[in-house]
Amino acid sequence: MTVNVTPHLNFRGNAREALEFYRSVFGGALTIASYADLGKTDPAIAEHVIFGQVVADNGFRIMAYDVYPELPWDQGQDPFFVSARGTDPAELQGYWDKLAEGAEIKQPIGPSQWSPLYGQLTDRFGITWVLDIAVEYPSA
Template sequence: MSNLLAPYIFRAGDAEAMLTFYQQALGGDLTLARFADMPGDHGDEVQPDWIMHGELHTPDGWLLLASDGATPGGDTPGAVTLCVMGSDVDHGTAVFHKLSEGATITIAFEQQFWGATYGQLVDRFGVTWAVNVGQGNQQ
């Protein structure tokens, strides 16, 4: 599998409506995972029926990602994270390491409950990056 760079859009309760609208406009397959279906305490900032992770794969090969969850950096609704996805953990580790120069790491790059190795950082230019690689990557 090749690597992919995709936008990850953060919302505050309307990620499902947004992705459904994009699906109607662009076509494709939509998958949604709700906070109620995920392990752990998600705090008071999210509702159980909100979207923890949503993916829209369009017929044109585009991938749009979205979540209703607050990001560790406290991004506002509408904020976009650049998400690097792929199957090669070594490559993902190298990408995360290179991007982390001068960055603030908000989620350590490590194995996650969904099976992938994941980490998140805000680079020295203020851009939020997520790297999600390996087994369990739903890409």
């Protein structure tokens, strides 16, 4: 059996915009189903995302939806980070450059004690990303 873990991001009305942005950064195929696709006709939520994902050949995968309007939702402050770890510094830098547009830079990308390239930012959708070059460490 194989298990894949995919971050599933929750939004309040801007999941489509976020997913389109992540596809522009990482490439891949975008799939979106709206509340209208499931028969919800309330114009306030009809075009909101009930299921969305971006899946790229390079291994990138993320899911998102717009939280049901009747449910409480609070994004909180750094409840999690999304880690994008790679092996190609130029490719990782390209992702960083795109994610950084309109972002709050928490740690500028550059060499760190644990990686030849590491950076952290909170993108314009409030999602905190950690990008770094994978380094092999001995098992505990």
